[in-house]
Amino acid sequence: MRRALAFCLCAMTAPALAKADVQLSIYGGAQTAPASDISIRDPLIGADDFSQDWEGRSSEAPIYYGVRATRWQSPTFGYGLDFAHNKVYPANGIAAPGYEVLEFADGLNTLTLNAYRRWTEILGDVTPYVGGGIGFAVPHVEVVNGSSDTSGYQVTGPAATLLAGAAIPINDQWSIFGEYKGTFSSNRAELDSGGTLETDIFTNAVNFGVSFDF
Numbered sequence: 001m002r003r004a005l006a007f008c009l010c011a012m013t014a015p016a017l018a019k020a021d022v023q024l025s026i027y028g029g030a031q032t033a034p035a036s037d038i039s040i041r042d043p044l045i046g047a048d049d050f051s052q053d054w055e056g057r058s059s060e061a062p063i064y065y066g067v068r069a070t071r072w073q074s075p076t077f078g079y080g081l082d083f084a085h086n087k088v089y090p091a092n093g094i095a096a097p098g099y100e101v102l103e104f105a106d107g108l109n110t111l112t113l114n115a116y117r118r119w120t121e122i123l124g125d126v127t128p129y130v131g132g133g134i135g136f137a138v139p140h141v142e143v144v145n146g147s148s149d150t151s152g153y154q155v156t157g158p159a160a161t162l163l164a165g166a167a168i169p170i171n172d173q174w175s176i177f178g179e180y181k182g183t184f185s186s187n188r189a190e191l192d193s194g195g196t197l198e199t200d201i202f203t204n205a206v207n208f209g210v211s212f213d214f
Contacts, residue, residue, distance in 0.1 A: 027209025042195030044147035053091035
């Protein structure tokens with residue numbers, strides 16, 4: 001996962017470095033997720049449909065974080081890749097009856113290609129921006145019950161994200177920012193028993209981060 005992310009970032013930024021219009025950002029914050037409906041089809045236990053309450057535990061290892069590379073085509077428009085290490089655990093540590101483990105704790109990871117619009121001259125040094133994009137989810141699926149012991153990364157389906165925030169410069173190259181970011185992922189995971197797990201998950205995050213401009 002880390003090698004793939006590094007390759008994607010390098011592939012996008014390498015042609016643009018000489019033009020001094022690339023921005024690299026890293027962020028963290030508080031991330032949560034509302035309940036989602038889960039549908040499990042398992043050849044050994046049959047069908048199981050239920051609702052699961054989630055929590056993010058953003059500050060617990062492995063922590064919630066994101067990495068972003070943006071190429072600004074103009075002072076107001078940019079595009080780039082955004083990798084987010086979202087997480088969801090059963091709320092209060094309580095999984096659905098019959099499941100010892102049911103979580104995406106080592107990452108409900110998403111990689112999206114985003115477009116951004118920013119306004120550079122309306123609030124002085126403060127630069128508001130909005131963005132959004134689509135991509136895919138690569139979660140670490142962890143499901144343990146009487147028939148399945150599933151643990152591993154999978155590409156589970158499409159993802160989409162929307163965000164809005166503001167950045168403040170520290171100097172000519174460094175800036176800090178805060179934002180709201182919402183992400184949707186539609187997940188269909190394969191279980192070791194030969195079954196499947198399907199769920200659509202929304203995550204909500206308040207992010208704070210730092211950016212470096214080349």
